[in-house]
Amino acid sequence: MKPPIIIAVDDDQAVLQAIQRDLRQQYRKNYKILSSTSADEVLETLHELRKKNEEVALFLSDQRMPDMLGVDFLIKARKVYPHAKTVLLTAYSDIEAAIRAINDVQLDYYLNKPWDPPTEKLYPILDELLNDWQSNYRPPFEGLKLVGYQFSPRTHELKDFLAGNLFPYQWLDMETNAEARQLAELHQLDAKELPAVVMQDGAVLKQPTMLAVGEKLGLKPRATQSLYDLAIIGAGPAGLAAAVYAGSEGLRTLLIDKRAPGGQAGTSSRIENYLGFPSGLSGSELTRRAITQATRFGVEFLAPQEVVAIKPEGQYKHIEFSDGSQVVTRSIVLSTGVSYHKLDCPGLDELTGAGVYYGAATTEAVAFKDKPVYVVGGGNSAGQGAMYLSRTASEVYIIIRRPDLTATMSQYLIDQIEKTPNIHLLPCTAVAEGLGESHLECLVLEDLITQERRKVPASALFIFIGTKPYTDWIKMNIIKDSKGFIETGRDLAKYSDYKEFWKLDRDPYLLETCSAGIFAAGDVRAGAMNRVASAVGEGAMAVSFVHKYLAET
Helix, strand or coil: CCCCEEEEECCCHHHHHHHHHHHHHHHCCCCEEEEECCHHHHHHHHHHHHHCCCCEEEEEEECCCCCCCHHHHHHHHHHHCCCCEEEEEECHHHHHHHHHHHHHCCCCEEEECCCCCHHHHCHHHHHHHHHHHHHHCCCCCCCEEEEECCCCHHHHHHHHHHHHCCCCEEEEECCCCHHHHHHHHHCCCCHHHCCEEECCCCCEEECCCHHHHHHHCCCCCCCCCCEECEEEECCCHHHHHHHHHHHHCCCCEEEECCCCCCCCHHHCCCECCCCCCCCCECHHHHHHHHHHHHHHCCCEEECCCCEEEEEEECCEEEEEECCCCEEEECCEEECCCEECCCCCCCCHHHHECCCEEECCHHHHHHHHCCCEEEEECCCHHHHHHHHHHCCCCCEEEEECCCCCCCCCCCHHHHHHHHCCCCEEEECCEEEEEEECCCCCCEEEEEECCCCCEEEEECCEEEECCCCEECCCCCCCCCCECCCCCECCHHHHHHCCCHHHHCCCCCCCCCCECCCCCEEECHHHECCCCCCHHHHHHHHHHHHHHHHHHHHHC
16 A cells, blocks of 8 residues: 655745655655645646545645745645645744634644754644544555446446456446546546546546456457467356366467456356355356466466457468457367347347346446345346345345246255345246336336236346357357257267268267367357356366367377
């Protein structure tokens, strides 16, 4: 944490040197001491100090200065640092002005010059003021700050990106947070330039893309090598497991994700049925451990970076990115996972990111403290989301089309939900419509048995329904089932066009697609079990088949 600052101002160089000497002798261990002969110069630097998250604890100023009276300087300084203590240095002739300043501008103290000895006439006074300042001081958040509007899709996208990449940040809503408005004024931001990311060094990114934020925070969206043994597309549990095993076994490995590592599992507030963690762990913690492990083994991680095409040429596969760059790899593991299905109801598309969210419970929960929220879905992700939201929301309503949760949710989650008083299950119910101007305000719910509809107040709707594989971007000859999941291994033989694409004498390996050397693992693969443990197993298994394939070529 940066030490707070004490600033001394006096136009007399000899007096200023004496102040500086005495301040440093007593306070240099805990405070940074700055001094100047010009009040105007100090005022010009205060805004820069604020932008860099520097805190001023005390201003000590001479009263009679040619460019500005000390009282006027302290008034202006206090506008930038309203909680800083203020001390006026005066001659006997200025005592009346100092007394008036105590009443008029809340001056904390005035000192007569000279103050010798400082141990009697300076330090006891400043000690008391600084102790009072410290007792009320709350250190500012030291890290990046996201300034914007809660019900803004762009803001939600950045929050989701920062949280997914495990970057600590402070969210400041312009409509409810005074610090947000102060930062906007300090950096001269207007509404059309929001959301904005304020970095710790004071740099400001206005309406940034995820790529711009990622690069500024040290993420690497571009590969360092031109040829890899293995490229893993998608950094969910399957992709992370593949990266760990490939890296540990010496393969030159590239891990690529368009947003953040972890996939859907990375957004889970609590995973309690994963082997070896009897107390459970969060998806973000699992992701953090896995990324650390993979990078320790030399795996190169690119994010945010989107793959738009794969072009096999002989034994090599050319991967093209959305920014026009490309890399070449000898093998590929596709582990792009799945996304939630869109809920096709009037009003929801327009309100997505403004009260309507797909997943994102851990990202947005705090914004809806003491407000009613709704969760759509009966799977484990919906149950985990509801449990997390119940910590802050006044009421959480789970909407499902079935009569109960037993067929779709793990029993441990059902038990937890039943024991949580502010979670309520709405069975045989569907969302019919979302209502609101700039953000979600109400939902229209339909009883699927009686077809009756009713309108309910709703601050937010979190959707966890269905699984749609992220495979639309794959334009090459990769066989998929009717729902878009990638077919692998012996299941390929049931497709009539399989032999048009598979030209090797051997059969495809268990997780190999119809394109030799390209494998699929995790939820994106047809027939996958949709569990974290099985995805991790498939990621590890895929690497063993990669080794077999590479040995052939």
